[in-house]
Amino acid sequence: MNSLTTTAAYPAVASTDPFRPKWHYTSERNWLNDPNGLVYLNGTYHLFYQHNPLGPDWGNMSWGHATSPDLLHWEEQAVAIPCDAQEAIFSGSAVFDEHNTSGLGTAQNPPLVAVYTSAYSDASPLAGRQAQSLAYSLDEGRTWTKYQGNPVLDRASADFRDPKVFWYDGAAGSYWVMVAVEAVERQVVLYKSGDLKTWEQLSSFGPANATGGVWECPDLFELPVDRDPGDRKWVLIVNINPGGIAGGSAGQYFVGEFDGVEFRSGSTVTEGLQEDGSRMREYGWLDWGRDYYAAVSFSGIADGRRVMIGWMNNWDYAGSTPTGGWRSAMSLPREVTLTRLDGKVVLRQEATDPFEGPGLGSFSLGPQPLAPGTLELPVTAEVARIDVEFEPGPASSIGLIVRAGGTERTLLTYDVAGGMLRLDRRESGHVNFHEAFPSVETVAVPLQEGRLRLRVYLDRCSVEAFAQDGLATITDLVFPAEAGTGLAVFAVGEGAQLLALDVVRS
Template sequence: MASGLTIDSRFRPEYHFTAARNWLNDPNGLLYSNGVYHLFYQHNPHSADWGNMSWGHATSADLVHWDEQPVAIGCDGEEAIFSGSAVVDVHNTSGFGAPGTSPLVAIYTSAYSAGSPLAGRQAQSLAYSTDDGATWLKYAGNPVLDRASADFRDPKVFWYDGGTESYWVMVAVEAVDREVLLYKSRDLVTWEYLSTFGPANATGGVWECPDLFELPVEGEPGTSKWVLVVNLNPGGIAGGSGGQYFLGEFDGVRFRSDSTVTEGMQENGARMGEYGWLDWGRDYYAAVSFSNAPDGRRLMIGWMNNWQYGALTPTGGWRGAMTLVREVTLVRRAGQAGLAGRVVLKQQPVDPFAGTCDVVCAAPQQLSGSYPLTVEGPADVLRIDAEFVPGTANEVGLVLREGTGERTVLAYNVAQGVLRLDRTASGETRFHEDFASVERVPVALEDGRLRLQVFLDRCSVEVFAQDGLATITDQIFPSDTSTSLTVFAEGEGAALVSLGVVR
């Protein structure tokens, strides 16, 4: 750890995980074991800049309150520890545990440095823990999967139960080739090639941090789809980093997409909006899911940053935060032209404000103009629940973190059917030319209504529209005094159905 490091906590979030010091990026090795959620992550133990990549470690009992642990898997003179995953080896298929025990096994990318005989390569390696994640030992036979490639990385491993045959499946990427590669193993050590998927849909940058899992379609017993997540940098829907997903079938060997857009595909053009996007903001990247989550829940978390400006955000002594954990499900969408009948991901946050009471509660009323809301006490860390009937108004929405010359605007344009988050005047923006931005996502009204749930933290806004059918995640860096909150309608004919503010 760097000595004499000055920590500036002006923008440190209250309920999003950050390392106490130094650099943080991709979530890694997400798993649940014996009542504890484990979050590993890309971490520089020595600096607030990227480098010395190792696996940091944090634990939680509730996915909201996290305790930072010692570095789990550290870099050395031969390898940096890049992204990957971890599993509970329930049947001790690896043999790393004592008889009758279930070791934890991490599968990570070894990025070999100049001091290694494999210098310049990226290959997949193992580490294991026999004390439920407290300490980790690198496997002596590393790497376990080497393609002699410079860009083969980010393994996500899961147990596939095919009925007649069951085994571990690894989903990794050849990043520059925009390909997802699948392998299988019975012991996590010896791997056999299965198939390749891609390139497809968004290919404007390298593919990274894949994930593959099956989900039922809500309300349709017996119907399920496999979800293939592929993070992308650059080339995201909002610019820079982003995450896309494909829906389809996986038969234990090959993933076949039924959501690939091919005809007339245009990068950075109109067809981009037809792809599946995890989030339409600029700051949701490297999102992957937890292994072994209880009750079959599919829980995801992402790095709340963007490689366009991630190294320059105005924090001191620490840099990088995680998003809220989100539970993802599949639903069949209705009502919006071109999307009716389409199965899509729905995302709902694990709520850090659960069980707390409203500090502001507005009665139903007609809206025309701006209505400031009075929030007693600190107003930089809030959850806002709002429901509108936009009616014949031009726009409805919220002005967040407003102060002298600063404001973040969340507005729904009725004619366009588009929700936008405008952070161009949100506070400190000049640290990078791409930061001052406006994010947009198509949102269909449901019975004429728009529902918004907004999570404000000291450096971020996470928006869940229509109960999580559309999301926008953006960082903001406002002044401490910019805490005003306003609800507004532009034009006549809108109504506020309900509004609650929770602190």
Template structure:
């Protein structure tokens, strides 16, 4: 929830962070400190399109209610402040604080402009805060790591403590070469090269915003794997921006992938569905995780937009929002670990359940739900047994003027359709008639992901906000995140079945 004053309430989300004004993209510097979640982000303080890149700043105690703060790290005449990360320097290795007051340290990419002797280069720099993120000072010795490259960016830094020793690790990218490069440091100031990973799997665009973290498999602390996240644009599974991940091992020096399908530098479109994707929608990019979460959970946030049309989305005075925070875990599926995601539920403790349906046969066509169930900000939990019916699912944000009809294929009705096709085994989200889709030619789309039934059933959890849909299928084994821009009157819901034999197992709507 945004605690700043609303500007253009029509599409302004309630539970997804958006800057009060102007442009927002990649989440940066996600860090937890003294009971507060810090969200920094790419921000243009002076307009609602990309430019003047600086770090915006918001904080939250619960990941739902966000307070916006002044720009944390502004651009200047010599550098733009590109993406990066932040750490709590607990042992004051940098010397920026004291043992009793350890500093927050931001590690960001300096994109040097024409006013700098390093014009055209990208290198890694530091800023620090000794008042828990309220004010920031750039380090006088910047940059701390320069490869004399024009595309070296997006450092994610974490503290490694393992067989190889204890030190800071930086995971960054040589974006145009589709490489993840790793460095180590004892103090955040001096860095030593460790290794390079890639190119691998999806390489249809530049690689950006990497992350590397360790997770237990099935909650077993004695059996862990490392997850390497690599965002890329274009070249995502649904078109444009997207995020992939690799699962493997990290020995403190080198990441070894167990899930590489192809190492070809050329994009292999025939293998795209074989790669591991963070999200199968169009609008989940630059996702990175929080540092310093006290209970060991791994929480991520992504930018809920796509570079193909990000500058054209129809909001007034502000542009773009973040995804809900998600907890990610590794679970065994068919004998191998896969990443599953669960949204940090904003309706928990804040919502009211206003419809619960039990097991029942679905009539072919559309079954519209009562008006008091409708809404633009909802959580919906549904479980279906598709049986022989073909496609089953839900019409979201439907045009109430069309509620009298039960024809699944009626043209011209404003709606977003989430459906499972038992013939293909695919879950799809169709936003081609979701409202305002004409602002960019690539926006109307249908997203698809193969999702096996479990005991003949498909389980779905959906979060609707004013301009978005986030879908978690089979307990987060697959996710689809898409923006939508419907009329504010299009709030109707309907159950969908294209033939006989489908069963609704359960259905709950929470406002």
């Protein structure tokens, strides 16, 4: 069993840290990256994650652990699976082995099984390899034991990683499926097993669509289209770094069919390793911002919902962000669904909302014309949900200013002629800690009946914008240097209408 905890000897992080989020999970101290092993069991959501228990920089990769009853209030647990002299514990997944197919538990006490990548160090006989291994828990994730037969799947590869495992039950049979990557080859590889220990290769997918970086952290799941149980598609998630739509890290998705053996994409735009960027905006992207990466979904949610969490950072500058003894946060959890839009099946995303219930402050504006210029609102918003609906009319652009103070501001601007939503953080506060950080992100957002709807979640170091009920999202970090809590709406040109605005704060 593991014995490493969250190193109480490391200095505690001050509660007054101005960038510590209120509603986005962070470890109390030290480094955090990819979410791992997302699983729901007996009323508890388990979030495991890449974690350095010994400092705020990447290294000593282990699985951190947090639990929640509601996806909003998280309690950090002891380190679940620590690294050792032989291996670092890289990304993976966790499943509840209800029928004890692995034999690692009993019929009366079936195990929770983590499937993770062993990144073998120079001290190991397998030095330089990445292979897939198991750990199991018989007390609902509180303590973990590494399987003595590790690794369970070794391709003698230096870049074989990030296994996502699920139970498949279909025409081809009933078995565990592992979806992993040969990262440098930009290839998803699929395996099957009856017991989580012995694996047989099924097929591979890729390269396809964005191939400007290594492929990582895949996921594969089935969803109904427009909640119609008779119309179902499979979604393959492939995260990529670098080569994302906004630069650096990002997540892409494919929609298609999976017959238990092979995934066939119906949304591949172009195939092959050559990537000139000319068709990047035609691909399916989970998020059009700079700070949503390594997103994977929970297993075990019985009602069929598919909920994902991403790492809210970017490898371009993740090691430089201006926080204290902690570094990096998770996104808000998002339920993803499928919908048909203009004959194409696309993802829609809706965040788990912290801003519901009693005791919340709110501010509203009803319908009114927007004169050219800026309308500063008599409300501050540091940690808030903002719902706003515009009818741009003949105006050239309309938008929202958030986290404003002094010379600082973050802009959400809609360009009417181009049909583009833009998030501009170049004047958002601390931006000079890395040359890649000052940036402008854009996504095509067609008006619907002449209207633009935005739902924006603000936290102390982030902006998550959901356009047209989650058909497009932009997620970016911001680090305001002052108490930047001002809020405004604006229009460029005559004829715009503000149809509704609601601000809810906690």
